Amino acid sequence: MCSYIVEKTALVGSAKGRKGWMRIDTANVYFDHPYHSTLDHVLAIDFTNEGEGGRDRVAIELSADSARALVERILAALASGELAHGKPAPASANAPVVVM
Amino acid sequence: MSHYRGLQGEPVMFRGHNGDQGEAYYARPIGSGKYPGVVVIHHLPGWDEWIIEVVRKFAHHGYAAISPHLYFREGSDSPDDIGARVRAAGGVADAQIMGDVAGAMAYLRAQHNANGKVGAIGFCSGGRHCYLAACTLSGIDAAVDCWGGNVIVDNPKDLNDKRPVAPIDLTEKLSCPLLGIFGNDDVNPTADQVNRTEAVLKRLGKNYEFHRYNGAGHAFFNTSRDAYRPEQALDGWKKVFAFFERRLAASATPIAAE
Numbered sequence: 160m161c162s163y164i165v166e167k168t169a170l171v172g173s174a175k176g177r178k179g180w181m182r183i184d185t186a187n188v189y190f191d192h193p194y195h196s197t198l199d200h201v202l203a204i205d206f207t208n209e210g211e212g213g214r215d216r217v218a219i220e221l222s223a224d225s226a227r228a229l230v231e232r233i234l235a236a237l238a239s240g241e242l243a244h245g246k247p248a249p250a251s252a253n254a255p256v257v258v259m
Numbered sequence: 260m261s262h263y264r265g266l267q268g269e270p271v272m273f274r275g276h277n278g279d280q281g282e283a284y285y286a287r288p289i290g291s292g293k294y295p296g297v298v299v300i301h302h303l304p305g306w307d308e309w310i311i312e313v314v315r316k317f318a319h320h321g322y323a324a325i326s327p328h329l330y331f332r333e334g335s336d337s338p339d340d341i342g343a344r345v346r347a348a349g350g351v352a353d354a355q356i357m358g359d360v361a362g363a364m365a366y367l368r369a370q371h372n373a374n375g376k377v378g379a380i381g382f383c384s385g386g387r388h389c390y391l392a393a394c395t396l397s398g399i400d401a402a403v404d405c406w407g408g409n410v411i412v413d414n415p416k417d418l419n420d421k422r423p424v425a426p427i428d429l430t431e432k433l434s435c436p437l438l439g440i441f442g443n444d445d446v447n448p449t450a451d452q453v454n455r456t457e458a459v460l461k462r463l464g465k466n467y468e469f470h471r472y473n474g475a476g477h478a479f480f481n482t483s484r485d486a487y488r489p490e491q492a493l494d495g496w497k498k499v500f501a502f503f504e505r506r507l508a509a510s511a512t513p514i515a516a517e
Binding site for chain 2 (some may be wrong): 162163165167187189191192194195197198201205207213214215216218246
C-alpha cells in the first residue's frame with residue numbers, strides 16, 4: 160500500500176538535475192513503492208529547493224540494503240574527509256557568497 | 260469474452276471536484292455500440308504508464324474507461340515529479356478525490372456511447388478510494404477494490420484533515436456490489452485486515468465477493484514490478500471482467516431489485 164509517510168530534512172547543498180546544477184534546501188525521504196525501479200519498495204529521496212517552489216527535483220530510488228550501505232559510506236567519507244581537511248563550520252543557506 | 264481490437268485512447272478534459280477542469284485518459288472501443296463505463300483510480304505514485312495501460316485494457320474488453328489524473332491541479336510536469344510533490348504535501352484530501360471520481364463518472368455517462376452503467380476500480384491507495392467512493396457516491400453500479408490499504412485504520416492518529424474517516428466505518432452506506440482482490444502476502448492490507456473488512460461486509464448484509472491469492476503480495480497485477488505474479492494476476496483479471504460483465508451490462512439488474 161502506498162503510504163503518505165515522508166521524512167523531511169532541511170539541508171544545504173546542490174544537485175544536478177535536468178536543467179543543470181541547482182541549489183537544494185530539502186530532502187524528502189520515504190520507503191514506498193517506486194516509480195522507476197522494479198523493486199516492490201525502495202528507499203526514495205527527492206532533493207528539492209522548496210525556497211524556489213520545489214517544482215524541480217533530483218530523485219533516487221534505492222533498495223533497502225543499498226540505502227543502508229550508502230548511509231554507512233556517507234558517514235565513513237565524512238569521518239575520513241574531516242580527519243584530512245578538518246571539520247568545517249556549520250553551513251548556512253544564507254551564508255554570504257565570498258568572491259576570491 | 261468479446262475483444263475490441265479497434266479502440267481509441269486519448270487525453271481528454273473533464274470537470275472534477277468544485278468544477279475544476281483537469282486531464283483524464285479516456286479509451287473506448289471504436290464502433291457505434293453502447294458500452295458500460297469504468298472509472299480507473301490510480302495509485303499514490305501517480306497517473307503513470309501502467310494505469311494508462313489498464314484503461315486501454317478495459318477498452319479492449321468492451322468498456323469505455325476513464326482515469327482522471329487526480330493530481331492535475333499540480334500542473335503539467337511529468338507524472339512522477341507531480342506524484343513526488345503530492346506525497347511530500349501529505350497526499351490529496353479524500354473529499355477532492357471523491358469529487359474528481361464523481362466528475363469522471365459524469366463524463367462517462369455524458370458520452371453518446373454510454374449504456375448508462377458505470378463501475379469503478381482502484382489499485383493500492385486507489386483501492387481505498389474506490390471503497391470510499393462506493394460508500395459515499397451515488398451512481399456507482401459496481402466497485403472493485405484491488406488491495407486497498409488503510410480501509411481499516413487501527414491507529415486513530417493516522418486519521419487527519421485529508422483523510423478524516425476510515426472507509427470501513429462507512430460500510431453501512433455501501434450502495435453497490437463490491438469485488439475485492441487481495442494478495443495474502445500483502446502487509447497493507449494484511450490478510451487479517453482483509454478478513455476483518457469481510458466480516459463487516461457480511462454482518463451488514465452487503466453484496467460482495469473477495470478473492471485472496473497465495474504467493475502474491477501487494478500490486479501483483481503490476482507488470483512493471485517484481486511483485487507481478489502472472490498466474491494470480493491472470494485469474495484476478497478474469498474475476499474483474501466477470502464481475503463487471505454481470506453488473507454493468509445494459510441488462511444488469513439493479514442491486515435494489517435483487
